[in-house]
Amino acid sequence: MYKRISLKILLTFSLVFFSGASITHENMPHNIDESAGEKCVEPTDIMRAQHHIFLTQQSHDTVVKGIRTKKYSLNNCINCHIKPVADGTYPSVKSEEHFCSGCHIAAAAQVECFDCHASKPFKKVAKKIGSLEK
Amino acid sequence: MKKYELKLDRRDFLKKSSMLGVSTIAPGVFFQELAHGRALDEPASSKIRWGMLINTNQCTDECDACVTACNEEHGIEDFGRPTTDTQWIRKMTLTDELSKKSISVPMMCQHCENPPCVDVCPTGASFIRDDGIVLVNKHTCIGCRYCMMSCPYKARSFVHENLENQLPHAPRGKGCVESCNLCVHKIDNGENNTACAEACQKDGHQAILFGDLNDEESDISKQLKKYATKEVRSDLGLNTAVRYRGI
Numbered sequence: 001m002y003k004r005i006s007l008k009i010l011l012t013f014s015l016v017f018f019s020g021a022s023i024t025h026e027n028m029p030h031n032i033d034e035s036a037g038e039k040c041v042e043p044t045d046i047m048r049a050q051h052h053i054f055l056t057q058q059s060h061d062t063v064v065k066g067i068r069t070k071k072y073s074l075n076n077c078i079n080c081h082i083k084p085v086a087d088g089t090y091p092s093v094k095s096e097e098h099f100c101s102g103c104h105i106a107a108a109a110q111v112e113c114f115d116c117h118a119s120k121p122f123k124k125v126a127k128k129i130g131s132l133e134k
Numbered sequence: 135m136k137k138y139e140l141k142l143d144r145r146d147f148l149k150k151s152s153m154l155g156v157s158t159i160a161p162g163v164f165f166q167e168l169a170h171g172r173a174l175d176e177p178a179s180s181k182i183r184w185g186m187l188i189n190t191n192q193c194t195d196e197c198d199a200c201v202t203a204c205n206e207e208h209g210i211e212d213f214g215r216p217t218t219d220t221q222w223i224r225k226m227t228l229t230d231e232l233s234k235k236s237i238s239v240p241m242m243c244q245h246c247e248n249p250p251c252v253d254v255c256p257t258g259a260s261f262i263r264d265d266g267i268v269l270v271n272k273h274t275c276i277g278c279r280y281c282m283m284s285c286p287y288k289a290r291s292f293v294h295e296n297l298e299n300q301l302p303h304a305p306r307g308k309g310c311v312e313s314c315n316l317c318v319h320k321i322d323n324g325e326n327n328t329a330c331a332e333a334c335q336k337d338g339h340q341a342i343l344f345g346d347l348n349d350e351e352s353d354i355s356k357q358l359k360k361y362a363t364k365e366v367r368s369d370l371g372l373n374t375a376v377r378y379r380g381i
Contacts, residue, residue: 059273060273061177063269063271063272063273064261064263064271065177065178065263065264066177066178066263066264066265066318066321066322067174067175067176067177068174068319068322068323069174069175070174075302075303078302115307115308116272116297116300116305116306116307116310117300117302117305118299118300118301118302118305120299122301122302
C-alpha cells in the first residue's frame with residue numbers, strides 16, 4: 001500500500017516538476033484585489049512553495065487550540081486573492097479564474113480545501129446583496 | 135479589651151500591596167481584558183469550562199428561535215430530508231403521562247467532560263478543547279459515524295449532501311460528522327455568547343444562559359448554585375456542561 005502511495009506522490013511531483021515550464025508565475029492568472037493590501041504575508045517564492053504548510057499548521061492551531069491569528073488564515077488569503085471577474089461576481093473555485101484553481105488545475109493537484117471552506121470573500125458579497133448582512 | 139495586631143510578614147505585605155496596586159493603578163486595563171476575553175494568538179485555557187443552563191420553564195413550545203439562529207449562524211440548510219438533514223440543536227417536547235403536562239426542551243451536544251464520542255473515535259477527530267468544548271476536527275474525520283452511534287443525546291449529524299456557499303467562520307462539508315460547537319468562533323473572538331442564547335434573549339424568553347462554569351462569579355455558576363438543575367442521563371456519569379432546569 002505504501003509503495004503505491006509513494007509511487008503516486010513520486011508521479012505527481014515528477015509531473016509538476018517536468019511540466020514546471022508551463023506553470024510559471026507570469027502566465028498564471030493574477031486576479032488579486034490590490035486594494036486589500038500591498039503585498040502577501042510572505043515573499044512570493046516562499047508562499048508558492050510552502051503555502052500548504054502554513055495553512056495546515058494554522059488549521060491545527062485554530063481547530064485544536066482556538067488560536068485565530070489572521071496572518072496565515074485561509075479566510076485572509078481569500079479576502080485578498082479572490083477578486084470579482086468582469087460581471088461583478090466572484091469566480092467559481094472550479095474555474096481557472098479562481099486564484100487557487102489557476103495553478104492547481106494546471107498542476108493537476110487537487111485542492112480539497114473548498115469542499116468545506118468558503119472560496120469567496122463573504123463580507124464583500126454581503127455588502128452587494130444587502131440582505132446577508134453579517 | 136481585645137487588641138488587634140497587624141500581622142504581616144514580608145511575603146504577605148508584598149502580595150497584598152501588589153494586588154492593591156493593580157486594582158488602583160489599572161482597574162480599566164483589568165476590566166477591559168475580562169470583557170474582551172483572550173487575545174487572538176492565545177490558545178483556549180483549561181481554567182475556563184464553557185457551559186449552558188437551559189430553563190425549560192421559560193421555553194415555549196411554539197418558539198424555535200434558537201434552532202433558526204443556529205442554522206443561520208452556521209449556514210445549515212434544509213434539504214427537505216428530515217431523517218438525514220443536519221441539526222445541531224433541536225426542540226423536543228416531553229409530556230408527563232400522569233398530568234399530561236408538556237415541556238419544551240432544546241437538545242444539543244451536552245459537551246460532556248467524559249464524552250463517549252471522543253472515546254470511540256478511531257482517528258482522534260472527536261476531541262475536547264481545553265475550555266471543555268467537544269468538537270470534531272473535520273480535517274481528521276473520516277465520516278465513520280461511530281460517534282453518532284455512541285452519543286446518548288443524538289446530538290451529532292452526518293453531512294449527506296454536497297454543500298456550497300459555506301460561511302467563512304463555519305466550514306462544513308459532505309462526509310464529515312458535526313454537532314454543536316458552542317459557537318466556538320464567537321468565543322474565540324471574545325463575544326462569549328452563543329447564537330441560540332442570543333436569539334432566546336432577544337425573543338425575551340431568557341431560557342438559555344451561557345457562561346463559564348469554572349468562574350464562581352459568573353451568572354451561570356450563581357444560578358447553578360441557587361436552583362435545582364439536572365443533567366440529562368446523569369446515570370451515565372458524563373458530567374455534561376449543559377444543564378437543565380424544570381425537567
